[in-house]
Amino acid sequence: xxxxxxxxxxxxxxxxxxSAWRHPSSDPRAIYDVNHYVRTAQIAERGLLDAIFLAxxxxxKDNPARRPYQALEPTxxxxxxxxxxxxxxxxxxxxxxxxxxxxxxxxxxxLDHVSNGRIGVNLVTTAxxxxxxxxxxxxxxxxxxxxxxxxxFATVLKKLxxxxxxxxxxxxxxxxxxxxTAAVHAINHHGQHFSVKGPLTFPRGPQGxxxxxxxxGSDEGRHLAAQHAEVVFSVAQTIEDGVAFVQDIRARAAxxxxxxxxxxxxxxxxxxxxxxxxxxxxxHEELLELLPLDYSLGRLAEGLGLPIEALEVDGxxxxxLVRPAGASHSMFDSITKLAxxxxxxxxxxxxxxxxxxxxxxLVGTPEQVADSIEEWFxxxxxxxxxxxxxxxxxGVEAIVDHVVPELQRRGLxxxxxxxxxxxxxxxxxxxxxxxxxxxxxx
Numbered sequence: 001x002x003x004x005x006x007x008x009x010x011x012x013x014x015x016x017x018x019s020a021w022r023h024p025s026s027d028p029r030a031i032y033d034v035n036h037y038v039r040t041a042q043i044a045e046r047g048l049l050d051a052i053f054l055a056x057x058x059x060x061k062d063n064p065a066r067r068p069y070q071a072l073e074p075t076x077x078x079x080x081x082x083x084x085x086x087x088x089x090x091x092x093x094x095x096x097x098x099x100x101x102x103x104x105x106x107x108x109x110x111l112d113h114v115s116n117g118r119i120g121v122n123l124v125t126t127a128x129x130x131x132x133x134x135x136x137x138x139x140x141x142x143x144x145x146x147x148x149x150x151x152x153f154a155t156v157l158k159k160l161x162x163x164x165x166x167x168x169x170x171x172x173x174x175x176x177x178x179x180x181t182a183a184v185h186a187i188n189h190h191g192q193h194f195s196v197k198g199p200l201t202f203p204r205g206p207q208g209x210x211x212x213x214x215x216x217g218s219d220e221g222r223h224l225a226a227q228h229a230e231v232v233f234s235v236a237q238t239i240e241d242g243v244a245f246v247q248d249i250r251a252r253a254a255x256x257x258x259x260x261x262x263x264x265x266x267x268x269x270x271x272x273x274x275x276x277x278x279x280x281x282x283x284h285e286e287l288l289e290l291l292p293l294d295y296s297l298g299r300l301a302e303g304l305g306l307p308i309e310a311l312e313v314d315g316x317x318x319x320x321l322v323r324p325a326g327a328s329h330s331m332f333d334s335i336t337k338l339a340x341x342x343x344x345x346x347x348x349x350x351x352x353x354x355x356x357x358x359x360x361x362l363v364g365t366p367e368q369v370a371d372s373i374e375e376w377f378x379x380x381x382x383x384x385x386x387x388x389x390x391x392x393x394x395g396v397e398a399i400v401d402h403v404v405p406e407l408q409r410r411g412l413x414x415x416x417x418x419x420x421x422x423x424x425x426x427x428x429x430x431x432x433x434x435x436x437x438x439x440x441x442x
Contacts, residue, residue, distance in 0.1 A: 009049055017272075031071050041081045052088060058134060097149060101153050109205055109209070125216070157212075168203055217330025249265070297313065
């Protein structure tokens with residue numbers, strides 16, 4: 001095969017399972033220690049993975065009395081990782097609702113230079129309403145308004161990253177000519193949400209601009225992905241759902257004049273891996289026993305956008321349950337489909353999700369995990385996966401030391417890094433420069 005898988009590791013604090021921090025191999029303080037993230041990234045790089053991914057929520061949530069959370073500011077962690085790795089891509093999440101595009105363009109553009117072209121930015125609109133109070137806001141914007149702002153945010157980012165032409169930097173000592181200022185352009189953006197003059201303070205980075213990543217299953221989220229994203233994270237429980245999602249976004253991308261093949265789709269995939277199927281199930285059961293029921297129910301309620309009191313623990317979700325305003329579209333749909341497909345009670349559903357919210361979970365041997373990855377890949381339901389290990393770093397080591405070699409034996413995954421940048425790893429072209437005041441950005 002010429003087409004190869006793309007694999008990221010999502011460093012979800014101590015692990016995907018809410019009880020990961022209680023596992024004997026875990027250090028409860030690890031999420032506050034940058035070395036935890038550096039070590040995990042180094043393990044992933046040893047396995048030739050495309051990138052590590054850091055989620056972020058700029059508010060203290062996720063029941064910190066019961067489990068770790070996304071605590072440290074992700075771009076600072078990426079800078080530390082960049083200094084101690086050489087090849088692996090580095091992706092961090094940014095809220096388009098609670099940031100301005102100029103500071104994000106400057107921060108991620110700087111990281112792209114610092115890392116020699118290994119940076120990606122994951123744009124999210126922030127669903128958590130409590131975040132507003134941390135940013136001097138009384139009201140969290142409604143769903144449609146957040147996505148309108150996100151679309152303009154992405155447009156301004158690209159304009160700023162294109163504010164320097166390729167040859168703008170001169171650095172000619174003999175003539176004392178440092179920068180060709182005629183090739184540095186104000187962007188003069190005036191829109192509904194932002195008014196930004198520009199330009200940025202430095203030239204384009206090694207990738208042209210950082211890889212733009214997006215995750216969202218709503219109609220507005222799909223529209224944003226189709227218009228701006230280069231990598232799309234998704235939630236899918238079945239191959240049929242995965243294929244339908246990919247086909248929909250590619251078709252939408254074509255309407256924006258984009259090449260649909262220039263998008264990379266990476267659904268979330270949680271893993272619990274053992275040397276035998278029995279060992280994997282025993283590890284999973286051990287972690288489930290360490291997970292308090294009240295926490296699992298709370299996470300389930302959050303994924304559904306419901307108060308926990310609305311869940312009848314030993315009953316079923318109503319078949320006509322309507323997604324509440326403010327709930328994540330992709331998570332709500334994934335959870336309810338799973339509950340209906342497997343006829344799970346609320347208690348069984350909470351246990352199945354194990355403190356997660358909607359991503360597919362595989363419990364088995366490296367060969368079984370590789371079988372499923374290959375099946376989805378060949379069916380066109382995924383170009384690869386955003387992997388979420390049960391416990392970090394031991395679960396990442398299981399992926400690198402056992403799943404990756406199996407995929408390599410099947411000719412599905414690289415045996416060495418090729419190229420220099422994250423774009424090279426993902427098979428994405430370097431965007432050509434074009435003037436930041438051209439209408440094509442919108």
